[in-house]
Amino acid sequence: MNNNLNIDALKLKRDVWDIVDYLNKMFMNAIELWASDIHIEPTEFFLLIRFRKDGDFVLYDKLHVENISGIVTRLKVLSKIKIDENKKPQDGKIVYMYEKESQNVDIRLSTLPTNYWEKVVMRILKQDExxxxxxxxxxxxxxxxxxxxxxxxxxxxxxxxxxxxxxxxxxxxxxxxxxxxxxxxxxxxxxxxxxxxxxxxxxxxxxxxxxxxxxxxxxxxxxxxxxxxxxxxxxxxxxxxxxxxxxxxxxxxxxxxxxxxxxxxxxxxxxxxxxxxxxxxxxxxxxxxxxxxxxxxxxxxxxxxxxxxxxxxxxxxxxxxxxxxxxxxxxxxxxxxxxxxxxxxxxxxxxxxxxxxxxxxxxxxxxxxxxxxxxxxxxxxxxxxxxxxxxxxxxxxxxxxxxxxxx
Ligand SMILES: [Zn+2]
CATH class of the missing domain: 3.40.50.300 (P-loop containing nucleotide triphosphate hydrolases)
Incomplete structure (x- = not known):
């Protein structure tokens, strides 16, 4: 688990490729830790990323809240849901290619508007049926x-x-x-x-x-x-x-x-x-x-x-x-x-x-x-x-x- 939190790691970085890399790494870490869910939660100043592992929450990372729009947009693109819809809950699915084992992992995504931004929860479905x-x-x-x-x-x-x-x-x-x-x-x-x-x-x-x-x-x-x-x-x-x-x-x-x-x-x-x-x-x-x-x-x-x-x-x-x-x-x-x-x-x-x-x-x-x-x-x-x-x-x-x- 990430003990040195990346509080400012992505701060103000607008380059979409940083976010692509960051999310790829996040998915990889979640799969390798056998996490069942990934929660991306906006607060006033931070974006908390937590994994649910064996039923318990583990803090994965804490980012500056400025990153939220980039991250949520990227996740919406990946799960083929409406990018401009942020007033209503949405559901989608991401197919993540886990390269180490050359297999596709299905990730079910749901968004829910909260008072700060949309909260995103992803369920990592069975690795390989x-x-x-x-x-x-x-x-x-x-x-x-x-x-x-x-x-x-x-x-x-x-x-x-x-x-x-x-x-x-x-x-x-x-x-x-x-x-x-x-x-x-x-x-x-x-x-x-x-x-x-x-x-x-x-x-x-x-x-x-x-x-x-x-x-x-x-x-x-x-x-x-x-x-x-x-x-x-x-x-x-x-x-x-x-x-x-x-x-x-x-x-x-x-x-x-x-x-x-x-x-x-x-x-x-x-x-x-x-x-x-x-x-x-x-x-x-x-x-x-x-x-x-x-x-x-x-x-x-x-x-x-x-x-x-x-x-x-x-x-x-x-x-x-x-x-x-x-x-x-x-x-x-x-x-x-x-x-x-x-x-x-x-x-x-x-x-x-x-x-x-x-x-x-x-x-x-x-x-x-x-x-x-x-x-x-x-x-x-x-x-x-x-x-x-x-x-x-x-x-x-x-x-x-x-x-x-x-x-
Ligand atoms: Zn151990």
């Missing part, structure tokens, strides 16, 4: 095998349970890309369409003109689909249609806003889906939490506290060999330039993969509580999200402190 796949979801091997095995039979409902900000679309697309679109009719209902995927029929819902998930889903099942991806299940109607589609030999992928895998089952029952239909239709729920991944450039070995060791043993003994666990080495981070002195670099997920096998059927039919279902699932081999997180600490992807925060 081809990198999203099921292997890139940070599933531990045992869960990855379960997920792959379940996807082999191509019917039923697969749900991603997500709390806010857990990047559900990456997981959905990762699973979707497990299938060759030339061998299947894959159709999606999205809001919004984030990545274009070749040979997949993607539709954007438009609730304002009555194209909601449920109205579109009704039409979509007449399109002879094999695999249907619905962005989100929010209401009974969509849930019921998804269940019906799954029961008529379709694979339905969707997401639902809940906190755990077994809560998802309960949520659907509470929405009004018939338990006996649900028990037959549900195939798998992947519950996920997005977490910061430890920086691999500055991580270092350390001794965890005795109290933590006790907790780790308690949680992992049921699933890991005791001697193996005793030999485990844990890491935490220092700080370095590569991670912008945060200790984190990029993100990953912790998971809980619930496979809805026969043992769950009686519990679903009886509308048992999410906790009862969870206990039964654990007995039948489900790895809890805390166990998953601690296994990731054993694998040096996170720290024990971070993993124990899930408790």
């Amino acid at each position: 081809s990198l999203i796949n099921i292997e890139a979801l940070w599933l531990i091997d045992i869960n990855l095998e379960k997920v792959r095995a379940e996807l082999k039979s191509k019917y039923g409902i697969v749900l991603i349970a997500w709390p806010t900000g857990s990047w559900k679309s990456t997981t959905l697309f990762g699973i979707l890309k497990n299938f060759n679109p030339l061998e299947y009719n894959i159709s999606t209902l999205e809001d919004p369409i984030e990545y274009a995927i070749e040979y997949v029929n993607q539709s954007q819902v438009k609730p304002e003109i009555w194209y909601t998930f449920s109205t579109w889903l009704r039409s979509l099942v007449r399109q002879d689909p094999d695999i249907i991806m619905v962005w989100e299940i929010r209401d009974k109607e969509t849930a019921t249609l998804a269940v019906e589609a799954a029961l008529t030999w379709h694979l339905v992928l969707s997401t639902i806003h809940t906190n755990s895998a077994t809560w998802t089952v309960q949520r659907l029952i509470n929405m009004g889906v018939e338990p006996f239909l649900l028990a037959s239709a549900m195939k798998m729920v992947i519950s996920q939490r997005l977490w910061k991944k430890i920086c691999s450039d500055c991580k270092e070995e350390y001794q965890i506290k005795d109290i933590q060791r006790k907790k780790v043993n308690e949680i992992l003994w049921p699933i890991i060999d005791k001697s193996e666990l005793d030999a485990a080495v844990f890491y935490h981070w220092k700080w370095c330039e590569k991670c912008g002195y945060t200790g984190y670099n990029w993100r990953m997920w912790f998971h809980e993969v619930l496979i809805v096998w026969d043992y769950l059927e009686p519990l679903i039919l009886e509308k048992e509580s999410a906790n009862a279902m969870r206990d039964e699932a654990v007995k039948n081999g489900m790895i809890t999200i805390t166990q998953d997180a601690l296994l990731k600490a054993v694998l040096w992807e996170t720290t024990v402190d971070e993993a124990l925060k899930l408790l």
